[in-house]
Amino acid sequence: MRRATLSNPPRFTMTERAHGRVTLTADTGAVAHVFVLEDDIVRLLLLAEGRVTSPPSWAIAPGADDIAEPGRDRMNVAGFACPAFRCDEADDMVTIETARIRLAIRLHGLHCTWEQRDGPTLDEAWMPMAADRPTQAYDFGWWDGRAHHYLARQPGERFYGLGDRTGDANRAGRRFRLTNVDPMGFDAEHSDPLYKSIPYLLVADEAARCHGEFWDSTADVTVELGRELDNYHGLYRHVVAEAGDIDLWMIAGPDPAAVTRRFTWLTGRPALMPRWTLGYSGSTMTYTDAPDAGGQMQGFLDKCAEHDLGCTSFHLSSGYTSIGDKRYVFHWNRDKFPDPAGFVASYAAAGVRLVPNIKPALLRSHPAYDEVAAAGFFVADEDGVPVEAQFWDEVGSYLDFTRPEAARWWREQVGAALLDHGIEATWNDNNEYELWDARARFDG
Structure with missing residues (x-):
């Protein structure tokens, strides 16, 4: 195995296609698992060290009332439909397609582009969903070993979610530290962090088309949504977890209600209160x-x-x-x-x-x-x-x-x-x- 450099990033090849999953392996030992779990849910589990370093998940419970102790194995696909999907490999690209989501992956350096259809009919056009930053979207050994994910940021994008946060409901242009504290007397406009952190975003583009992004991490996470600018990379946003792996769940829309219904189905809905x-x-x-x-x-x-x-x-x-x-x-x-x-x-x-x-x-x-x-x-x-x-x-x-x-x-x-x-x-x-x-x- 070689060491990746900025000028020569890892080169991935498709090494396995299993039930609900495609596995890509790099010449550096890194592994990327792409899980096709539902027509509208595709997941990327990136193991920069080639093995799972995250603890079991305490967030994923598809259609279930509770999570079984002691957490859910990261490779477990139980509870998902795992529908049939297309998987094409050509030149430097692998394209994975369901009726609702299409994920194109550039193998040299691992660059992902997600698109979505507004409905399941095949005559509907593919619309932009999200894309990795063209330059160094993930850490393959050239930074600090934390779980970094950088995405391109589009003008006019709006971001909602992240749990308890202060200020405007649209989080665009801000940076948040996702850890939990008991901040009695906090300032309702500027204080951060607060009581409850959820690394989930409802993303809306200029046309009000929505999708969901959930980073399943138990580590402290920083989410940056346009406050940071760097001339060498173009417009971007990023999520950095202090430990563990990139475990990103992408949920197709097209509207807030559809995304929210799917996200709550994925992570568990509250019991009906008396x-x-x-x-x-x-x-x-x-x-x-x-x-x-x-x-x-x-x-x-x-x-x-x-x-x-x-x-x-x-x-x-x-x-x-x-x-x-x-x-x-x-x-x-x-x-x-x-x-x-x-x-x-x-x-x-x-x-x-x-x-x-x-x-x-x-x-x-x-x-x-x-x-x-x-x-x-x-x-x-x-x-x-x-x-x-x-x-x-x-x-x-x-x-x-x-x-x-x-x-x-x-x-x-x-x-x-x-x-x-x-x-x-x-x-x-x-x-x-x-x-x-x-x-x-x-x-x-």
Whole structure:
């Protein structure tokens, strides 16, 4: 195997055609898998080192209700139709075509161009969808080993998505850091990052034709959508993941509704919420933090009755778990709430469901911390020592939900501490997982 250079990039050849997949292999050892999963979904999995370096996927669940633990193997095509497709190889090009998407790949250097049809009939014209930047679209060893993907940027393109973001809904002209933090008091126009990051874009061209782009990565990702200019490359945008592989899912449109329906089918739709979640929901930290929390909570019901306020739920802040001035998930403060089941029943009798706050981390002084650490259920370093992070009130450690035994322990606690007392739903809070320690390792 040779080393790629900018003047002599890798040369790929088609080495395998399997069920729903075409594999291209480079003379440098790099491998590109093109998955033809549906007529309107084509995926590129680029392995610059020739092997999968990403962890299993926790995002892909085609038409399913949930993802099986411990994640989905990156080569798994279960759940997809994998329709028949054309695959032509000529000169320096491989062209892969379904009824809705056509992907043309220049083999010398790996340059991809995606086109789409607005419908499945073959008399419809192919329309531009997206294209790699002509110069160095991927990192084949000439940069820093991160997962880089550069695409050409067209004037007038609009970009929507990426999860929680500030500013205009159209993300064009901005750069975003896709990691999750708990940014209390953020500026609604400029702050970045925020709580929830999803490396997904709904892209609209000047004619309002749309397609979807999803980079399936669990790493920290930077998305740049036109803020950066470089005279040597033309107009471009890029996605850079700190680790792992390029795993790009392209979804044909032609309109936002079609793309959104397909993306939510691909990654999972939310369960239908019960009717009581649609009514007025009360919530405040003040009541459960107060020494007389039980009285405060009863006072809320009394006021609702006094003023004839319809209330169907109450999001119970974490003060109900307090020991002193700190909060300990799954621990009921019996001074404030001596009879949790009775408290839940009193709210249910008033037609109000309680939705208690639970947090995915245990403080270092949590009564169960040592037990959970000994079982190996925390995110830990390579030696199995739990990684500590700043959390509410003091440092703590996060549960490793990619470890099935840890997830099972968590479900048992939810049952024993909450559901068994009559609770119907919980409020998953502080799930940003602010882990800044490079030694942290997940089981998955």
